[in-house]
Every structure is written in C-alpha cells, then in structure tokens.
Amino acid sequence: MFAQQIVNAISLGSVYALFALGFTLVFGILGVINLSHGGIFMVGAYAALLLLTRFEIPFWAALPLAMLAAGLLGLAIDLLILKQLRKRGAPHLMPMIATIGAAILMTSLSQGLFGSETRRFPLDLFDQESFSWGPVTIPVLQAGITALSVLLMLLMVWVLKRTRIGQALRAVAESPKAASLLGIPVERLFHLTSFVAAALGGAAGILIGLSFDAISPFMGQPMLHKGIAAIILGGLGDVRGAVLGGLFLGAAEVFAVTVLSSEYRDALSFGLLFLVLLWRPQGLFGASATRSA
Amino acid sequence: MLKLEGLSRQFGGVRALDDVTLTVHPEQVYGLIGPNGAGKTTVFNLVTGLFPPTGGLLEFDGRSLQGVPPHRIAQRGIARTFQNIRLFQEMTLIDNVIVGMHAHLPYHFWDLLLRTPAFREAERRARARALQLLHRVGLGTLCEELAGNLSYGNQRKLEIARALASRPRLLLLDEPVAGMNATEKNEIMALIRSLRQDRLTVFMIEHDMRFVMGLCDTVAVLNFGRIIAEGKPAEIQANPAVIEAYLGQEEPA
Amino acid sequence: MDWSSWWDTYSTLVLSIGVYGMLALSIYLTLSCGLLSLANAAFMGIGAYMSAIATLQFEWPFAFALFLGTVLPAAVAFLIGIPVLRLSGVYLAMATLGFGEVVRVVLLNLDITGGPLGLNGIPPLTTWWHVVLALALTVALLQALRRSRIGRAFEAIREDETAARLMGIATDRIKLLAFVLGAAIAGLAGGLNAHYTFTLSPGNFGFESAVDILTMAVLGGIQGVAGPLLGGAILTLLPELLRGLQEFRMAANGLILIAVVLFMPQGLWDPARFRRWRRSRGTRAEA
Ligand SMILES: Nc1ncnc2c1ncn2[C@@H]1O[C@H](COP(=O)(O)OP(=O)(O)OP(=O)(O)O)[C@@H](O)[C@H]1O
Numbered sequence: 001m002f003a004q005q006i007v008n009a010i011s012l013g014s015v016y017a018l019f020a021l022g023f024t025l026v027f028g029i030l031g032v033i034n035l036s037h038g039g040i041f042m043v044g045a046y047a048a049l050l051l052l053t054r055f056e057i058p059f060w061a062a063l064p065l066a067m068l069a070a071g072l073l074g075l076a077i078d079l080l081i082l083k084q085l086r087k088r089g090a091p092h093l094m095p096m097i098a099t100i101g102a103a104i105l106m107t108s109l110s111q112g113l114f115g116s117e118t119r120r121f122p123l124d125l126f127d128q129e130s131f132s133w134g135p136v137t138i139p140v141l142q143a144g145i146t147a148l149s150v151l152l153m154l155l156m157v158w159v160l161k162r163t164r165i166g167q168a169l170r171a172v173a174e175s176p177k178a179a180s181l182l183g184i185p186v187e188r189l190f191h192l193t194s195f196v197a198a199a200l201g202g203a204a205g206i207l208i209g210l211s212f213d214a215i216s217p218f219m220g221q222p223m224l225h226k227g228i229a230a231i232i233l234g235g236l237g238d239v240r241g242a243v244l245g246g247l248f249l250g251a252a253e254v255f256a257v258t259v260l261s262s263e264y265r266d267a268l269s270f271g272l273l274f275l276v277l278l279w280r281p282q283g284l285f286g287a288s289a290t291r292s293a
Numbered sequence: 294m295l296k297l298e299g300l301s302r303q304f305g306g307v308r309a310l311d312d313v314t315l316t317v318h319p320e321q322v323y324g325l326i327g328p329n330g331a332g333k334t335t336v337f338n339l340v341t342g343l344f345p346p347t348g349g350l351l352e353f354d355g356r357s358l359q360g361v362p363p364h365r366i367a368q369r370g371i372a373r374t375f376q377n378i379r380l381f382q383e384m385t386l387i388d389n390v391i392v393g394m395h396a397h398l399p400y401h402f403w404d405l406l407l408r409t410p411a412f413r414e415a416e417r418r419a420r421a422r423a424l425q426l427l428h429r430v431g432l433g434t435l436c437e438e439l440a441g442n443l444s445y446g447n448q449r450k451l452e453i454a455r456a457l458a459s460r461p462r463l464l465l466l467d468e469p470v471a472g473m474n475a476t477e478k479n480e481i482m483a484l485i486r487s488l489r490q491d492r493l494t495v496f497m498i499e500h501d502m503r504f505v506m507g508l509c510d511t512v513a514v515l516n517f518g519r520i521i522a523e524g525k526p527a528e529i530q531a532n533p534a535v536i537e538a539y540l541g542q543e544e545p546a
Numbered sequence: 547m548d549w550s551s552w553w554d555t556y557s558t559l560v561l562s563i564g565v566y567g568m569l570a571l572s573i574y575l576t577l578s579c580g581l582l583s584l585a586n587a588a589f590m591g592i593g594a595y596m597s598a599i600a601t602l603q604f605e606w607p608f609a610f611a612l613f614l615g616t617v618l619p620a621a622v623a624f625l626i627g628i629p630v631l632r633l634s635g636v637y638l639a640m641a642t643l644g645f646g647e648v649v650r651v652v653l654l655n656l657d658i659t660g661g662p663l664g665l666n667g668i669p670p671l672t673t674w675w676h677v678v679l680a681l682a683l684t685v686a687l688l689q690a691l692r693r694s695r696i697g698r699a700f701e702a703i704r705e706d707e708t709a710a711r712l713m714g715i716a717t718d719r720i721k722l723l724a725f726v727l728g729a730a731i732a733g734l735a736g737g738l739n740a741h742y743t744f745t746l747s748p749g750n751f752g753f754e755s756a757v758d759i760l761t762m763a764v765l766g767g768i769q770g771v772a773g774p775l776l777g778g779a780i781l782t783l784l785p786e787l788l789r790g791l792q793e794f795r796m797a798a799n800g801l802i803l804i805a806v807v808l809f810m811p812q813g814l815w816d817p818a819r820f821r822r823w824r825r826s827r828g829t830r831a832e833a
C-alpha cells in the first residue's frame with residue numbers, strides 16, 4: 001500500500017515537475033511570471049489530440065509535433081507581448097496581466113473551437129497492461145509517462161549544466177545586462193527559453209491528459225496554480241527547486257487524499273504555498289536570493 | 294551628536310566596514326572621503342537603519358540606534374540624500390518635499406476624513422513651507438513640475454530640499470555634487486554654508502576634494518572599510534597614508 | 547418600455563455596475579500603494595457570506611448585516627496582512643492568490659456556508675440607493691485620502707518604498723491600512739451583491755473573479771478614482787453587449803487585457819494623456 005503510494009506520488013510529481021520546470025525557466029531567465037503557461041499546457045494537449053484523431057498520426061510523431069506547436073505558441077507570446085514590455089522596461093505587474101489575458105484568450109478560443117466538454121485520447125493508443133512487482137502495480141501507461149517526463153527533465157538539466165548554451169543561459173539568469181556586455185545574444189536566448197519552456201509545458205499537458213484520461217479547455221488553470229505552488233516551494237527561478245517542488249507537491253497530494261477529504265486536496269497546494277511564503281519566501285529548497293522579484 | 298564605535302558590517306564574505314569609530318559633533322560639517330567601494334555609503338545605510346551592523350555601536354544624541362526602524366530614526370532627526378538619486382519621479386516637486394514632512398503633519402485620520410480646519414491649516418502650512426524650501430534650493434519656479442523631468446543637478450537639489458523638510462538635526466549628504474557643473478557646485482556650497490548658519494549638523498560623503506576641503510571642519514578617510522586618517526582638511530591632504538590610498542587607485546575622482 | 551419593466555429587466559445590471567465599481571476601487575487602493583494583492587475577490591466572498599448568513603439565518607437587520615460584512619473581511623485582512631505584507635511584487639501576488647484559494651475551499655466545505663451548493667434564497671434587500679450611497683462613501687473616502695499625507699505616503703511607497711521609509715513614513719502601517727481598507731470596501735460590495743443576486747456559491751469568489759477585478763482597475767487606469775469606476779462599468783456591460791459571441795465572449799476580455807497593457811499601460815482614464823490631447827489640439831487651433 002505504502003509502496004504503491006510512493007510510486008503514484010513519483011509518477012504524478014514528475015509531471016508536475018516537468019510543468020514547473022518550464023515555468024521556472026521563464027522566470028529565472030526572463031524575470032517574468034508567465035501566467036499563460038497553463039494555457040500553453042492545455043493547447044499542447046489539444047494539439048496532440050488533434051494530430052492523433054484528425055490526422056491519425058502515430059503517437060511517437062504526434063508528441064514532438066504537439067510540443068513544437070506549444071513551443072511556437074510560447075515564442076509568439078514572447079515576441080508579441082513579453083518582448084514589447086521588455087523594450088519598454090515595464091514593471092513586473094504588466095507581463096503578469098498581459099499573460100493572464102493570453103491565458104483567458106486561449107481558454108476561450110479552445111472552448112469555442114473544441115467545445116467545453118471533456119475529451120479523451122483514443123483508447124487503443126496504449127497497452128492496458130501493467131507490471132506487478134511485489135505489492136506494487138504499475139500500468140505501462142503510467143510507467144511511460146513517468147519515464148518520459150524524467151527523460152525530458154534530465155535532458156534539460158544536462159543542457160543547462162553541460163552545454164555552451166546552458167552556460168550562456170546561466171549568465172543571462174545572473175544578469176542580462178552583464179551577459180550582453182559579454183557578447184551573449186540575450187534577446188535570442190530569451191526567445192529560445194520561451195520556446196523551450198512552452199514545449200515542455202505542452203508535453204506536460206499531453207502527459208497529464210493521458211494520465212487523467214481527460215482534456216478540457218479548463219485544465220490549464222488548476223495546473224497553473226500547482227505550477228505556481230511548485231516553483232515557489234522550490235524557490236522562484238531555481239531549476240532544481242522546481243523539480244523538487246513538483247515532486248513534493250505530487251507526493252503531498254497523493255498522501256493527502258489518504259488523510260484529508262478529497263475536496264481539501266486542491267487547497268493543499270495553495271495552503272502550503274501560503275505557509276511557505278510566510279515562513280521562507282526564498283522557497284523550501286532555494287538558498288540564494290533571486291533576482292529582482 | 295552621532296557616535297560610531299567599532300562599527301562593522303559584512304556582506305557575505307566581504308568586510309564592507311571594519312571597526313569604524315568616529316564622532317560627529319553638533320554644528321559640525323563632517324566629511325567622509327575614500328576610494329570607490331571603500332564603504333562610505335554603507336556607513337550612511339547603517340546610520341539610517343537600512344540594515345543592521347554586524348558589530349559595534351551606533352548612538353545619536355546619546356541614545357542607541359540599535360534595532361530602531363528606519364522611519365523612527367528619521368523621526369528622531371536624521372535625514373539623508375542618496376548617491377543614486379531616489380526621488381518620487383512621478384510626483385511634483387512640491388509633493389516630494391511635503392512627503393518629507395510626513396511625520397510632522399499634526400492631524401488625525403478623522404481630520405482628513407472630515408477636512409477639519411486643523412487639517413486644512415496643516416496642509417496649507419506644509420505647502421507654504423515646502424515652497425519656501427524649494428526657493429531656498431533654487432527650484433521655486435518649478436514647483437508643479439514632475440520630479441522625473443528635472444535635470445540631474447536639479448534632482449540633487451530637490452533631494453536636499455526633501456531631506457530638509459523633515460526638520461532634521463543631522464543631514465547626511467551622499468555625494469551631493471556628483472555630476473554637477475561648476476556653477477551648480479558653487480550653489481550647493483553656498484547652501485551648505487547657510488545650513489550651517491542655521492546650526493544644522495552635516496555629515497557628507499564627497500569625492501570632489503575642493504568641495505570637501507572648502508567646507509568641512511573635520512575629514513575622515515575610509516579605505517577598504519577602515520578609517521585610515523581623521524583630522525583637519527589640511528592635515529588630511531598632507532597625510533602620506535591618504536595619498537597612498539588614493540594613488541593606489543586608478544582614478545581619484 | 548415603461549420604467550418599472552425596464553428596471554425589472556436591468557436592475558441587476560445597474561446595481562452590478564456600482565458594486566463592481568466598488569470592487570475595482572478596492573484593488574485600486576492597494577495598487578496605488580504599490581501592492582499587487584489579488585485577495586480582493588476572497589474578501590468580497592467573506593463579506594458576501596457573512597452578511598447573507600446574518601440576514602438569512604439570524605434575520606438580523608440589513609444594515610447590521612452589511613456592517614458585519616464590512617468588518618469581518620477587514621479583520622481577516624488585518625490578521626493576514628501583518629505577515630503577508632512583508633512580501634512584495636510577485637511573491638505578494640502569489641501569496642494573496644493562495645489565500646484566495648484557501649478561502650474558496652473553506653467556503654466550499656463549511657456547513658454554515660452551505661458547502662458546494664452555497665446559499666440560496668437570500669432576501670433581496672439591496673436597492674439602488676444603498677449602492678449609490680456605498681459607492682459615494684467609498685469615493686469620498688478615497689478622495690479624502692488622496693489629498694492628504696496618507697495619500698502622498700501611498701504614492702511615495704509605490705514609487706520607492708525604501709526612500710519613503712527613510713523620509714519617516716511608517717510604511718508597514720500605511721500598507722496595512724491600504725490592505726485593510728481595501729478588504730472592507732470589497733466586503734461591503736460583496737454584502738450588497740449578495741442581497742440582489744439571491745444566491746451565493748464559492749465559485750463566485752475564486753481566481754477568475756480576482757482577475758476580473760484586477761482587469762477592471764487596469765483597464766480603467768489607476769491615476770484616480772474615475773479610472774476604476776470606468777473599468778468596472780465597461781467590464782460589467784461588455785458581456786451583455788457581446789452576448790452574440792457566445793463561447794468566444796471571454797476572448798474579448800483576454801484581448802482587452804493584452805491590448806491595454808501593450809498600448810495603453812496607464813489605462814483608459816489617463817489625465818496626463820488628456821492634457822496632451824488638449825495641448826496638441828490647442829496648438830493645432832492656433833496654427
Ligand atoms: N547591500 C549590499 N549587499 C552586498 N554588498 C554590498 C551592499 N552594499 C555595499 N556592498 C559592498 O560593500 C562595499 C562598500 O560599498 P559602498 O557602497 O559602501 O562603497 P562606497 O564607498 O560608497 O563607494 P562609492 O564611492 O563607489 O560610492 C562594496 O564592496 C560593495 O560591493
């Protein structure tokens with residue numbers, strides 16, 4: 001029973017972490033809270049659904065294509081909205097409000113185009129098998145989802161830690177001004193970050209759509225709340241913190257259901273966030289002060 | 294009047310101030326000089342309570358400033374200006390100055406709700422005095438402009454007017470003539486002389502040697518967070534340690 | 547169409563313009579002090595539930611119910627404000643959002659608030675003059691504050707909190723005042739709202755409402771009290787005007803938010819822009 005809970009917690013938490021990772025990247029590097037990340041997450045799920053059902057593309061191809069679509073959407077938001085505000089040096093309230101607007105727009109358009117009802121990925125997509133291992137049962141689907149999100153996260157961490165681009169990104173996160181003096185193409189890295197973060201968000205949307213077997217125009221909002229909670233728990237702008245925050249939140253939710261009534265589960269993430277902010281504004285795992293929050 | 298004893302402040306591993314001891318006496322103009330990054334602004338930040346010292350004592354008028362929040366320190370009679378100007382850019386000049394009088398407007402919440410005579414009288418007086426202060430620093434004709442529209446030199450003057458508005462007994466000036474032209478520097482010099490005539494105590498940081506030597510009674514030199522000399526301007530100019538400290542630096546401003 | 551049937555059709559809309567105007571003013575108050583607090587929908591909810599419970603279950607007089615609906619959120623704001631207002635910027639926004647979510651879930655799970663069903667059959671006690679009076683008092687209060695040392699302190703804190711502290715302003719107390727007064731105004735608006743909509747449910751006071759309230763203030767502009775009132779009126783009327791768009795109706799709200807931020811960051815009501823217009827028209831007339 002307990003082992004099963006742990007497996008469930010890791011599986012849920014890893015998708016939260018994937019979502020939070022993109023979210024925190026944008027904050028760490030662009031210095032803005034992008035409140036349309038939940039919308040992008042939802043669009044990613046619908047893009048995959050459309051590719052699978054309308055165009056009957058196999059899943060292995062639909063996943064990267066949907067991520068690409070989500071990434072392009074993120075890039076568009078950066079170019080059309082965030083970049084304009086950067087040029088003007090607008091105060092941090094402005095990107096928050098504009099991205100809330102973008103999220104409302106996306107939700108409303110999806111609602112108009114696809115309807116408000118909950119949709120599902122085609123049933124025959126995956127094996128309904130599961131492995132058993134002692135007391136623990138892991139459906140193949142769940143294992144695949146977990147593996148995929150862990151893989152994407154490891155890839156991201158590797159890029160950030162080991163590559164030249166990662167090094168440049170860390171310099172930008174430290175100080176965009178100093179980075180541009182060093183000849184780093186800061187604007188292009190901003191675009192890249194927006195693209196990659198959105199692609200990760202889209203992937204998380206597909207994986208959550210699969211694991212809860214439900215896609216709806218309204219799925220972005222609660223996920224955004226969880227993402228906010230995760231990155232604040234982990235310390236804003238901190239990549240490792242976001243991953244830990246996502247896992248922690250997943251675990252908290254899985255275990256909370258066993259003690260609390262399920263209605264309180266959704267309040268849990270925000271209750272936690274509220275307490276953490278009062279007690280440790282730098283996050284549970286973050287140690288360093290973050291830039292200009 | 295202001296006493297610093299063994300004052301220290303560390304930022305992470307950096308010792309910004311190390312065992313600084315000095316005393317500013319009433320009605321003095323006290324100068325603090327030193328190379329860039331020596332820790333001068335940090336002295337002001339500690340005195341005004343922006344952050345606490347990591348060691349040592351701070352006393353104003355015989356009372357400790359330990360743990361006193363910044364607004365209370367201001368209310369006790371210490372006002373300051375900032376090296377990197379911090380005006381309320383989107384407020385008019387006159388409103389900037391009246392903000393400086395905040396703690397001295399003697400009316401209650403219900404006075405302002407009911408617009409009682411006490412409220413109106415206090416506001417009228419505040420405006421009149423603010424205008425007077427603006428005239429004193431030479432900005433009287435611009436009183437309804439927005440602070441953000443002023444030239445650099447005028448912004449520095451407005452900061453002084455705003456600081457004076459709180460009726461301080463000790464005025465801290467952080468590089469009051471940085472970025473000013475010669476005429477403006479002379480105006481500020483005259484202003485500080487007239488303040489001293491009003492028996493105000495001035496504690497000032499400045500890189501311009503002519504300015505410091507022309508105004509100050511006592512000058513202290515800070516280098517790498519330590520006081521390396523203190524004395525009359527003439528003594529300081531002849532002090533080999535001071536010359537060394539400045540020569541060791543690229544560009545003595 | 548005669549007056550009484552017109553009023554029967556549109557009274558809710560007219561009253562809502564006033565009530566949402568008050569909500570927009572409540573967030574304007576905190577914004578004018580530099581606080582990005584998104585808790586006003588929650589304070590509105592606390593006020594609405596408190597006053598509805600007072601009239602519905604205890605049958606207390608309406609005026610007393612409204613009084614409770616104003617005071618309870620203010621008291622809650624006072625208690626959470628002391629720790630929460632140590633945060634600033636995005637951290638404050640997130641914490642207040644978190645608080646709002648907690649309030650929503652509590653309303654959803656208490657017995658006295660009717661759980662997920664909410665409260666029904668709240669007596670329709672709010673009349674037009676209640677709303678006009680409450681709105682007028684709110685405007686008068688805000689105007690009185692604006693032209694006083696407290697209003698100047700708000701503005702100073704918004705522009706540079708550190709400098710304001712060093713000018714002798716007790717910034718913590720001033721910010722708490724703005725937060726508590728904002729909560730009181732939102733709570734009163736909630737109490738009035740509950741007594742003409744007949745029903746309350748926890749969903750009315752969640753994230754969406756918080757964003758709606760913020761949108762009103764940003765759309766109208768926060769250069770004075772006229773802006774939030776204008777923003778509140780427009781966003782209350784807009785859904786009625788856009789009825790034909792059906793599902794796409796909310797898209798207009800999203801587009802408005804983006805457009806205002808990009809092209810009119812000061813909001814619709816911007817006295818400085820009006821002055822510029824007048825000046826440029828003046829010069830053209832001379833030429
Ligand atoms: N808030 C702070 N956090 C971290 N380090 C600080 C802080 N304030 C000052 N320092 C460090 O303390 C040292 C002294 O800084 P300070 O600003 O007091 O120098 P200064 O003498 O005023 O120099 P300048 O002539 O350039 O104004 C510097 O090394 C600076 O980097």
Ligand SMILES: [Mg+2]
Pocket residue numbers: 333334335376
């Ligand atoms: Mg300095």
